[in-house]
Amino acid sequence: MVLARFDHVLPLNLHHTAIAVRDLDATLRSLAGLFGVEPLTREVVAEQGVEEAMVPLGGSYLQVLMPLGSDTAVGRFLERRGEGLHHVAIQVADLDAALAHLVAAGAELVDREARAGGGGHRIAFVHPRALAGTLIELVEVH
Numbered sequence: 300m301v302l303a304r305f306d307h308v309l310p311l312n313l314h315h316t317a318i319a320v321r322d323l324d325a326t327l328r329s330l331a332g333l334f335g336v337e338p339l340t341r342e343v344v345a346e347q348g349v350e351e352a353m354v355p356l357g358g359s360y361l362q363v364l365m366p367l368g369s370d371t372a373v374g375r376f377l378e379r380r381g382e383g384l385h386h387v388a389i390q391v392a393d394l395d396a397a398l399a400h401l402v403a404a405g406a407e408l409v410d411r412e413a414r415a416g417g418g419g420h421r422i423a424f425v426h427p428r429a430l431a432g433t434l435i436e437l438v439e440v441h
Contacts, residue, residue, distance in 0.1 A: 314359065314440070342418075398413070
């Protein structure tokens, strides 16, 4: 069965690329020193178990994630894989429609329903097994 493209949730845009780090302050200092960039926002997202900073890069962001504890998803990621690329986030116009489309397409999801993300956005994750071992976050921006 061939499903229609994401026409009902377009436009699709790269919202951010996320890296997991052990020391948020040190990483932000490195970004400033190496590339002259500063975070636009910095916040604790308790529901996700992270402190995050969003650094603008062109028309997108670099999200720098530091776990609030070793028992969080990002904390476990760091223990298994070390610092580095955590996920790629795609902005969608309608998160509920995007999730319904992915379920119909047979994609394995981490989240079947939206949850709260940084900046008050609605988010959901697609399991890495759905796309080349890459964790994909869907972001609905308000």
